[in-house]
Amino acid sequence: MAKLKRKPYERLLQPMQLELAQMARWAQHSGQRILVLFEGRDTAGKGGVIQDIARHLNPRQCRVVALPKPNDRESSQWYFQRHVAHLPAAGEIVLMDRSWYNRAGVEKVMGYCSQAQYHAFLKHTPMFEQLLVDDGILLFKYWLCVDQEPQEKRFAQRRDDPLKGWKLSPVDLQSRQAYSEYTAAREAMLQATHRPHAPWTLVEFNDQKRGRLTLIRNLLDRLPDTRIDDPPVELPPLPGKPKKEKYSVVKPLPSIPIATT
Template identity: 70%
Template sequence: MSKLKRKDYEALLAPMQVELANTARWLQQAGKRLVVVFEGRDTAGKGGAIDAIRAHLNPRQCRVVALPKPTDREATQWYFQRYAEHLPAAGEIALFDRSWYNRAGVEKVMGFASDAQVAAFLRATPQFERQLVDDGILLFKYWLCCDQAEQEKRFAERVDNPLKGWKLSPIDLEARTRYRAYTEARETMLEATHTRHAPWTLVDFDDQKRGRLTLLRDLLDRLPDPRLDAPALALPPLRGKPAKERYGVLKPIPAFGR
């Protein structure tokens, strides 16, 4: 199947983004909390999928959570603690660009967590997620699938593109050589954490545009569709002539006392 052209992609995406804006209004009115977890290999397309969702939403309502390496202090906390701090309040959306599942993926494969820590995580995660769901959080977990040949193309593009160089790190380059180890870690994770209350959805992202559309359609279909109208707003006419604002470089402010 040929990859989706941008023009066709944008034509299919636009009505779904309108639908998503409507869903965001419902979340606010109903006081619901939405958490979407994005996981997958390096280059899978997590950032692009998140951007497609948040593009036309109020950033005060829809936040992206992309946490850096834990500090020394955070490393001594309850594992889920630093993620729990970023869970949404009523009416909010939290999009996790990677999540607590780091422990079952990169930390396991790269040796940043011990076997005992990973095993404890896999036992605790269904209980943690059960608490979130029982408290009323709408939780959706997506794994973005990318074949190794396609991943290699994307790594090469990042190397050659100065605007994407920041996406490459020494860990990314090391992970490139451990594709099968990541596959084994993923399968172990899915077996332990694919539950009735918090199931995983695996989406083909070899074609990232098709993948975004598939993911967004699935998310919208699993959320209520109340079809709320946007509030009617009207712009009254201005009184008088429109004002102008000055611009240009300001003169330096003299030092105090001179």
């Protein structure tokens, strides 16, 4: 199947973004809390789908959480503690670009946690997520699947594009050699944490645009009925003619010649 081009992608995405805006109004009106976790291999496309979900939503209501490496103090805390601080309040939507599942993936494969910490995580995570769901949070967990060949192409793009170079970390370079180990870690994670109250949804992201549409459609279809009656907004006439503000004008830069070869 040919990869989806930008224009048809945007055309298919637009009605879904209207539904996402409706979802945000419903969450604000009802006080519902929505938490979406995005997990997957490096280069899978987590950042891109998160950007498209949040693109037209109020950033004060829809928060993107991408936590850095824990510092020494955070490393000594209860493992879930720093994630709890970012859970949604009433009317909020939180999109987590990686989450507590780092322990089941990169920390396990790269040896950043002990075997005891890893097994404790697999045991405790279903209970932790049960608490979230029981408290009324709508929890969605997505794993973005990408094969090794497209992953290698994306690594090369990051290497060659100075605007994407920041995405290529030393850990990413090491992970290239551990594709099979990450596969085994994912399977163990799914077996331990795929539960009726917090199921995993796997989405193919070899074609990132098709993957985004599939994921967003799935998210919208799993929500309750989000229709609400929006009262019409009226703009009363101004008392008098519109006034002009006094401001200083910044002149445009002079034209810059473009070198040709």
